[in-house]
Amino acid sequence: MKEDFLHYLWKFKKFDALNLKTLHNEEITIVNVGQYLEMAGPDFFNAQIVIGTQKWAGNVEIHLKSSDWYVHHHEKDKGYENVILHVVWEHDIAVFRSDNSEVPVLELKKYVEKATVENYQSLMAPKSWIFCEKQLKEVDKFALRNWQERLFFERLERKSQPIFDLLEQTNQDWEGVLFCLLAKNFGLNTNGEIFYKIAQSIPFSIIRKESFEVENLEALIFGAAGLLDSEKEDNYFNDLKFRYFYLLHKYQIEKIGIEPVQFFKHRPDNFPTIRLSQLANLYHSQQNLFSKISSLNSLKSSYELFQITASEYWQNHYQFDKESPKKKKTLSKSFIDLIVVNTIIPIQFAFAKSQGKEISEDLIGLLNEVAAEKNTIIEKFTSFGIRSKSAFETQSLLQLKNEYCNKNKCLECAIGMELMKKC
Incomplete structure (x- = not known):
């Protein structure tokens, strides 16, 4: 006990x-x-x-x-x-x-009552994954739905805190904050933190000024990533390198050391070269991106906004100096889904909160359009009878597992409370 x-x-x-x-x-x-x-x-x-x-x-x-x-x-x-x-x-x-x-x-x-103690002991019996795994199917669907909404917004509160912290550092520059968040999203799990540091190292005012030439954006981003530090015979590489050092001098940017981006264990389409080029092309093709993202209200409009591709050079390259069969490298719908979940929804929530606006139903509506995420946590819940139809439900379950199940907070969880009532 x-x-x-x-x-x-x-x-x-x-x-x-x-x-x-x-x-x-x-x-x-x-x-x-x-x-x-x-x-x-x-x-x-x-x-x-x-x-x-x-x-x-x-x-x-x-x-x-x-x-x-x-x-x-x-x-x-x-x-x-x-x-x-x-x-x-x-x-x-x-x-x-x-x-x-x-x-x-x-x-x-x-x-x-003895039955209350026995019910608690049953709930807290030795687990293989979570304590209530054998009883999850018994939970009232209405109670579960209400709890999922609470979990979803708890998760958004947690995700929004780094946004507000970064706003403090950038003098409330929402566009600059969005750039950092998108960069992290484009880096996925392996390169996310590195991409985030790359974005932070380039003042967003410079990204704004140079967005009309995609080569300049690539030069700034690739250079900050350390991808232009070597010597190569590749003409495109040397052009970007020349532009990078010119821009460093022009804007008096101090080059900082950032750990190398990772290629290992990535499919070629997720190579950092491809993702960084796509990020550069996004900011080349879309001006005032924050105002567009803050008003997105459907998955279809999200897909339309992110219809971008890597630069022409990268259509037949994955790395500098190594030519490959030609392939147009666009953002897949599944990748845009990740952007919606990890960047668009959190920044919309944070912005509405800063403005004192209530958009809870809009956020749930948008995330209900996104397909359910696939990972080991969601697969486990499915095996215990909790099936997810959308990313709204999977985001809620991730919050449940990480913040309640893993921390044994069964008696602070609506599911645990519901099961205790069955005594």
């Missing part, structure tokens, strides 16, 4: 609340269980409790055993002086405040 189970019992009064007594046989009446803030200090703040004939207002501390008070050194912390009730599963020692007054104790195990 863990303390979070006791927190759950107290928060939702999952016990015989009408017949409570302290260990000294004083009647307890709960007026308000208090606020569960999950922060330093007592577990529940501003509770209101009648003990005997005296009404108290203060905090409630919860432990598995009374002696945990001393194990956690609460006797040395003034923040625990105003604890009005010590709720424990098992009492083993009296606890005193600094003025030697005894803290009233409620031994909770006397008032909790």
